Amino acid sequence: MTNVTVKDLTLDFGAVRVLDKLNIDIQEGEFLVLLGASGCGKSTLLNCIAGLLDISDGEIHIGGRNVTWEEPSERGIGMVFQSYALYPQMSVEGNLSFGLKNARVPKPEIAKRVARAAEILQIEPLLKRKPAALSGGQRQRVAIGRALVRDVDVFLFDEPLSNLDAKLRADLRVELKLLHQKLDNTMIYVTHDQVEAMTLADRIAIMRGGVVQQIASPSEVYNHPSNKYVAGFIGSPTINFFEGSIMDSGGEFLSADMRFPLTGYEATQGALTARPAWLGIRPEAVITGTDVAQQPFTSDIIVELVEPMGSDTLIYTTLAGTAFRFRMSGKATVAAGDALTIGFDPAQGSLFDKSTENRL
Amino acid sequence: MTDATPVSGVTPRGTKPRKRLTPTNIMLYGTLFVASVYYLLPLYVMVVTSLKGMPEIRLGNVFSPPVEVTFEPWVKAWAQACTGINCDGLSRGFWNSVQILVPSVVISIAIASINGYALSLWKFKGSEVFFTILIFGAFIPYQVMIYPIVILLRESGEVLSAITGTKIRLMGSIWGLVIVHTIFGMPILTLLFRNYFASVPEELFKAARVDGAGFWQIYFQIMLPMALPIFVVAIILQVTGIWNDFLFGVIFTKPDTYPMTVQLNNIVNSVQGVKEYNVNMAATMLTGLVPLIIYFASGKLFVRGIAAGAVKG
Numbered sequence: 001m002t003n004v005t006v007k008d009l010t011l012d013f014g015a016v017r018v019l020d021k022l023n024i025d026i027q028e029g030e031f032l033v034l035l036g037a038s039g040c041g042k043s044t045l046l047n048c049i050a051g052l053l054d055i056s057d058g059e060i061h062i063g064g065r066n067v068t069w070e071e072p073s074e075r076g077i078g079m080v081f082q083s084y085a086l087y088p089q090m091s092v093e094g095n096l097s098f099g100l101k102n103a104r105v106p107k108p109e110i111a112k113r114v115a116r117a118a119e120i121l122q123i124e125p126l127l128k129r130k131p132a133a134l135s136g137g138q139r140q141r142v143a144i145g146r147a148l149v150r151d152v153d154v155f156l157f158d159e160p161l162s163n164l165d166a167k168l169r170a171d172l173r174v175e176l177k178l179l180h181q182k183l184d185n186t187m188i189y190v191t192h193d194q195v196e197a198m199t200l201a202d203r204i205a206i207m208r209g210g211v212v213q214q215i216a217s218p219s220e221v222y223n224h225p226s227n228k229y230v231a232g233f234i235g236s237p238t239i240n241f242f243e244g245s246i247m248d249s250g251g252e253f254l255s256a257d258m259r260f261p262l263t264g265y266e267a268t269q270g271a272l273t274a275r276p277a278w279l280g281i282r283p284e285a286v287i288t289g290t291d292v293a294q295q296p297f298t299s300d301i302i303v304e305l306v307e308p309m310g311s312d313t314l315i316y317t318t319l320a321g322t323a324f325r326f327r328m329s330g331k332a333t334v335a336a337g338d339a340l341t342i343g344f345d346p347a348q349g350s351l352f353d354k355s356t357e358n359r360l
Numbered sequence: 361m362t363d364a365t366p367v368s369g370v371t372p373r374g375t376k377p378r379k380r381l382t383p384t385n386i387m388l389y390g391t392l393f394v395a396s397v398y399y400l401l402p403l404y405v406m407v408v409t410s411l412k413g414m415p416e417i418r419l420g421n422v423f424s425p426p427v428e429v430t431f432e433p434w435v436k437a438w439a440q441a442c443t444g445i446n447c448d449g450l451s452r453g454f455w456n457s458v459q460i461l462v463p464s465v466v467i468s469i470a471i472a473s474i475n476g477y478a479l480s481l482w483k484f485k486g487s488e489v490f491f492t493i494l495i496f497g498a499f500i501p502y503q504v505m506i507y508p509i510v511i512l513l514r515e516s517g518e519v520l521s522a523i524t525g526t527k528i529r530l531m532g533s534i535w536g537l538v539i540v541h542t543i544f545g546m547p548i549l550t551l552l553f554r555n556y557f558a559s560v561p562e563e564l565f566k567a568a569r570v571d572g573a574g575f576w577q578i579y580f581q582i583m584l585p586m587a588l589p590i591f592v593v594a595i596i597l598q599v600t601g602i603w604n605d606f607l608f609g610v611i612f613t614k615p616d617t618y619p620m621t622v623q624l625n626n627i628v629n630s631v632q633g634v635k636e637y638n639v640n641m642a643a644t645m646l647t648g649l650v651p652l653i654i655y656f657a658s659g660k661l662f663v664r665g666i667a668a669g670a671v672k673g
Contacts, residue, residue, distance in 0.1 A: 047566075050566075050570060052566050052569060052570070071569070071572075072566075072569045072570045072572075073569065073570060073571065073572030073573075074572075077570065078570070079566070079567065079570045081563040081566065081567060082563065083561050083563050083564075084563075085561060085563035085564045085566065085567035086564075086567075087564070087567075087568070087581075087582050088585075088586060089582075089585040089586065098568075098571050098573070098581075099570070099571030099572055099573075102571055102572035102573050102577060103572050143567075146567070146571070150571075158563075
């Protein structure tokens with residue numbers, strides 16, 4: 001069953017079109033992440049779904065109801081903001097119950113729901129405190145609690161972890177995933193952090209300039225990006241691109257006199273034909289050491305820069321005339337100037353048309 | 361190996377020693393001292409004179425402290441000094457001023473805070489134009505508006521009388537002056553509140569809307585408690601401004617309802633009889649007491665509020 005549907009959503013700010021005929025269907029219980037660089041319209045889309053922005057055209061349905069003209073509080077949503085947005089003069093308890101009081105929920109019911117939310121989020125000892133006396137992580141937990149007590153089907157998150165430090169962000173990310181597993185609500189989550197997107201999402205919608213570029217599962221987005229932008233946006237360190245062309249038979253990619261065999265490439269738009277194109281190879285796809293000989297493509301390279309990260313080591317080099325990064329084990333003992341033989345299967349990479357930049 | 365110890369023989373370690381008597385400090389504190397003397401000297405002369413009897417004043421030693429301290433001039437200024445036919449001193453003006461001040465301050469701040477809140481958070485079509493017009497009002501010279509306002513008050517008083525069936529006078533009454541003060545305080549106060557509310561994180565407002573709070577609920581339960589510093593600033597601005605007002609007081613009220621400033625002027629500038637400098641000084645200080653107390657009592661809050669309101673435009 002579809003839970004949230006966005007139909008032909010269009011939003012203009014004066015003469016600027018921020019969102020253009022956007023369509024998204026979100027299933028019940030799904031965790032959808034809206035991912036994109038800042039200014040891509042992802043937060044704007046979320047605000048439109050919440051009803052905090054008046055849209056120019058289109059429809060929004062939540063839970064089978066057309067809520068396009070309804071107030072935010074009537075839409076059956078709870079929202080969590082980046083800056084927590086807790087009411088500073090109210091205690092945690094006051095923050096949690098404010099919405100319920102406005103909705104004239106009977107007092108015993110309010111107490112019950114606040115107690116339940118506090119238990120789920122483990123903020124019971126904090127109930128009497130003011131937000132100023134809480135740490136960042138606690139504040140965000142209270143903010144999530146404020147959405148929780150509303151007993152709604154849809155949760156909206158607007159970069160909820162961006163204000164936290166790295167360690168806390170990782171902790172709260174896990175908690176959010178646990179919360180989603182426990183509650184099974186529909187969640188729409190806006191972020192610019194691809195790690196959050198990959199780890200949390202059932203599906204990721206990657207946006208650019210108010211248009212959804214690809215909406216698919218994290219592994220699909222990672223392994224089969226629909227265009228060059230998505231390929232470059234997802235993955236850290238970023239994917240390596242080779243500029244070149246597909247040869248006549250479609251069995252080879254030629255870049256700066258280097259031949260990459262493409263046998264076994266799963267083309268999405270019919271068989272490969274000769275044309276200028278980009279070849280994208282993920283840094284993780286590169287193999288070194290004893291298994292190299294079995295790879296369809298091998299090459300000798302000189303290490304130019306080494307970035308040890310602990311868990312793995314990043315190597316910078318030049319391949320086919322372009323800068324090339326790849327990942328090695330964290331235990332690898334490599335130094336700049338070393339010679340290495342690397343290998344990978346170009347057919348596992350991604351090919352994009354030179355002009356349209358769409359996946360081939 | 362060279363020794364790193366400086367010539368004086370002391371190893372630099374810990375807090376750097378500071379010299380007190382540097383040219384910068386002498387300049388700084390010297391200037392501050394001169395400035396404070398410049399401002400405090402007149403006050404000193406006033407206090408000293410107000411505590412002297414007339415014979416002592418006639419000796420002409422302005423700066424000398426009183427030989428015989430007397431509070432007679434203060435009592436006379438407060439309770440006996442004559443203006444026109446009324447001889448009950450400044451006390452009449454004081455209570456008039458209080459009656460003008462309290463409603464003016466309360467009404468103007470109440471309206472302006474709601475204005476500012478609406479203009480910064482509930483933007484509507486034309487709200488910017490509305491705001492611009494309102495601010496523009498601050499730049500129109502008072503003199504231009506005085507006569508139209510006199511007519512407006514007179515006529516609207518008559519209209520009100522006709523509607524209610526009782527005699528209502530706005531022109532020449534305290535309520536007329538309250539209305540005038542409220543209107544003239546509006547541009548600057550609205551600007552003050554609008555800028556303050558614009559600095560409130562927008563997400564807080566959004567969160568309240570998702571929580572189902574309406575215009576008034578957000579105002580009273582969320583924005584008002586957050587805006588206390590700016591309310592203090594507004595109160596100070598209005599209290600001092602309205603208390604010190606002379607022009608509107610003299611135009612829009614009658615001798616019976618003159619505010620304290622107008623009455624002070626009438627006492628000090630009376631042409632009959634001997635000039636009683638000690639009474640004049642006492643009367644002036646009595647009149648200036650209210651703003652002075654406000655400043656002293658709220659100095660810290662005032663600075664905090666001004667700083668808070670200045671963060672964002």
